[in-house]
Amino acid sequence: MPRTVLIGDKTLWAGGHPPGHPLRPGRLRDTWEMLHAYGAFDAPDTRIVPPRPPTDDELAMFHTREYINVVRRLSRGELMANPTRYNFGEGDNPVFEEMFESESLKVGAALVAAELLLRDEADVAFSFAGGLHHAGRDFASGFCVFGDGAVAIHRMLAEGWRVAYIDIDAHHGDGVQAAFYNDPRVLTISFHESGHYLFPGTGFTDELGEGDGRGFSVNVPLFPYTDDKTFVWAFDQVVPPLVERFAPDAVVAQLGVDAHWRDPLTHLALTTYGFEVLFRRIRQLAPRWLAVGGGGYDRAVVPRTWTLAWGVMSGQTFSNDLPKAIASDFDPPCLHDETVLALTDDQRQQAQTAAESAVAELKEALDF
Numbered sequence: 261m262p263r264t265v266l267i268g269d270k271t272l273w274a275g276g277h278p279p280g281h282p283l284r285p286g287r288l289r290d291t292w293e294m295l296h297a298y299g300a301f302d303a304p305d306t307r308i309v310p311p312r313p314p315t316d317d318e319l320a321m322f323h324t325r326e327y328i329n330v331v332r333r334l335s336r337g338e339l340m341a342n343p344t345r346y347n348f349g350e351g352d353n354p355v356f357e358e359m360f361e362s363e364s365l366k367v368g369a370a371l372v373a374a375e376l377l378l379r380d381e382a383d384v385a386f387s388f389a390g391g392l393h394h395a396g397r398d399f400a401s402g403f404c405v406f407g408d409g410a411v412a413i414h415r416m417l418a419e420g421w422r423v424a425y426i427d428i429d430a431h432h433g434d435g436v437q438a439a440f441y442n443d444p445r446v447l448t449i450s451f452h453e454s455g456h457y458l459f460p461g462t463g464f465t466d467e468l469g470e471g472d473g474r475g476f477s478v479n480v481p482l483f484p485y486t487d488d489k490t491f492v493w494a495f496d497q498v499v500p501p502l503v504e505r506f507a508p509d510a511v512v513a514q515l516g517v518d519a520h521w522r523d524p525l526t527h528l529a530l531t532t533y534g535f536e537v538l539f540r541r542i543r544q545l546a547p548r549w550l551a552v553g554g555g556g557y558d559r560a561v562v563p564r565t566w567t568l569a570w571g572v573m574s575g576q577t578f579s580n581d582l583p584k585a586i587a588s589d590f591d592p593p594c595l596h597d598e599t600v601l602a603l604t605d606d607q608r609q610q611a612q613t614a615a616e617s618a619v620a621e622l623k624e625a626l627d628f
């Protein structure tokens with residue numbers, strides 16, 4: 261069995277975004293409780309390792325020193341003339357108490373995961389609190405203050421590894437793409453709802469990288485109502501051939517689950533079944549796999565889907581009925597979806613046609 265580690269403890273959701281913000285700390289607590297209710301860490305070769313705070317030098321592998329200090333000062337309640345310069349303010353990126361501690365700990369969690377892989381102490385490490393793929397070098401964006409994935413990838417690059425980054429969140433992984441846009445040591449592949457319909461408005465097929473990094477940035481924009489069949493088809497067309505050609509030392513995968521049909525912020529139509537297929541595909545591609553969390557804003561979807569992810573990672577099959585201790589807390593009281601979104605034939609066809617044209621453009625541009 262693969263040696264599988266979950267990076268977590270209760271400090272990860274003790275603070276966090278303020279009440280009313282979509283990135284509720286409770287989504288992490290719910291996942292933790294569901295995994296424990298299933299006895300998900302009783303299996304051989306599974307364990308939990310706590311996160312640690314990162315040093316400033318570690319944050320500075322991706323972020324500017326100025327930005328790190330700005331986040332620290334805002335977090336302490338120091339008044340600054342223009343927090344909007346760093347994209348803090350009302351709405352997506354509010355300043356909140358102990359923001360530095362809570363958000364930097366998510367970077368530390370991803371670093372712990374990366375180090376377990378680098379030291380060959382794990383085959384799979386899942387930092388479910390992370391996946392903050394919109395953060396910029398010197399600005400917050402899309403609920404993301406620090407980019408845990410970008411920092412963890414830099415940590416691997418420092419040891420000479422080459423990394424394939426696969427992002428299945430409903431939003432384009434613009435922060436990670438930008439971090440390595442000129443870098444041929446990192447292949448980034450993002451599947452997401454098209455920027456014509458959803459934040460951040462980027463992630464089109466012609467964003468292919470620059471300079472030495474040309475050809476190592478890949479985007480598959482999808483039409484609203486893309487379902488399991490079309491998403492998995494597009495994934496199979498693009499990811500195995502490109503990742504096999506790239507031959508990375510590790511795969512870093514962002515497992516945002518906001519492409520689920522119940523998600524209130526997006527318009528894709530995946531089910532838990534589709535996600536489980538995608539997790540299996542990534543597992544097959546990745547001899548070493550650092551998984552991070554990501555988006556997901558429906559209370560029932562996040563813990564159920566990440567529990568399924570942990571099952572794939574650690575080779576366990578959990579019963580579809582939720583354990584009695586937690587069953588009444590979730591609707592439906594089972595791991596997999598009981599219902600799906602009813603789509604019209606037109607909606608399915610439009611989404612499949614859009615995916616086919618995106619895949620064709622990529623095959624032409626990247627010769628695979």
Ligand SMILES: [Zn+2]
Pocket residue numbers: 429430431516518554555556
């Ligand atoms: Zn998202």
